[in-house]
Amino acid sequence: MTLALPVTFALNPLSMSAMRVDTKVVMLGKESVGKTSLVERYVHHRFLVGPYQNTIGAAFVAKPIQVGEKVVTLGIWDTAGSERYEAMSRIYYRGARAAIVCYDLTDSSSFQRARFWVKELQNCEEHCKIYLCGTKNDLVQADRSLRQIDFHDAQDFAEDELFQKVAEDYNDSAFQCMADEAAVDLGQKKDSYFYTCCHNN
Numbered sequence: 560m561t562l563a564l565p566v567t568f569a570l571n572p573l574s575m576s577a578m579r580v581d582t583k584v585v586m587l588g589k590e591s592v593g594k595t596s597l598v599e600r601y602v603h604h605r606f607l608v609g610p611y612q613n614t615i616g617a618a619f620v621a622k623p624i625q626v627g628e629k630v631v632t633l634g635i636w637d638t639a640g641s642e643r644y645e646a647m648s649r650i651y652y653r654g655a656r657a658a659i660v661c662y663d664l665t666d667s668s669s670f671q672r673a674r675f676w677v678k679e680l681q682n683c684e685e686h687c688k689i690y691l692c693g694t695k696n697d698l699v700q701a702d703r704s705l706r707q708i709d710f711h712d713a714q715d716f717a718e719d720e721l722f723q724k725v726a727e728d729y730n731d732s733a734f735q736c737m738a739d740e741a742a743v744d745l746g747q748k749k750d751s752y753f754y755t756c757c758h759n760n
């Protein structure tokens with residue numbers, strides 16, 4: 560089966576409403592962690608060498624992906640990592656069903672920034688699944704002393720958040736039971752998960 564070619568844009572999210580995508584995915588993380596490179600690598604099978612060019616605002620790419628018998632088209636928003644664009648990034652993650660929060664394995668401050676985005680998403684986008692992604696693994700493989708975020712710290716963070724989520728969901732559902740008895744509609748239940756992965760260009 561053939562897939563349509565991906566389409567890339569750098570424009571306003573509101574103007575994308577005409578394009579049919581099955582689900583919205585947002586890339587978040589500190590500047591220079593490698594969000595654009597990750598998307599480029601996956602969508603266009605290339606790794607751009609040369610001077611680093613920071614993303615301004617955000618870039619959009621629609622990527623059809625074969626999943627069993629179906630084709631699922633992801634609408635991927637690659638946001639700018641610079642704190643200067645933080646307010647804009649909030650616009651781009653709105654309504655996202657998945658967020659890939661990236662941190663650079665060789666930059667501890669990028670992990671702090673990843674924590675910031677995770678908290679933000681948990682507070683503001685309750686139906687968004689969160690995927691934590693450590694980048695630049697090739698640098699760590701070449702020189703282990705470059706690693707600034709221990710694998711277990713990242714794993715602990717994901718697991719702590721996971722169990723925190725379980726407790727919160729339990730609390731919500733217990734509260735919902737009580738509220739149901741009192742015939743109060745509390746809306747939809749929270750749905751948030753963590754995944755960890757390592758990216759190696």
Ligand SMILES: Nc1nc2c(ncn2[C@@H]2O[C@H](COP(=O)(O)OP(=O)(O)OP(=O)(O)O)[C@@H](O)[C@H]2O)c(=O)[nH]1
Nearest residue numbers: 590591592593594595596611613614639640695760
């Ligand atoms: N060695 C190595 N370098 C990488 C990797 N990913 C990205 N880079 C480099 O890191 C720099 C930043 O990469 P980008 O993909 O532009 O980072 P970004 O997160 O999109 O940055 P912003 O647009 O500022 O948010 C570039 O010079 C890339 O070549 C990787 O996996 N390994």
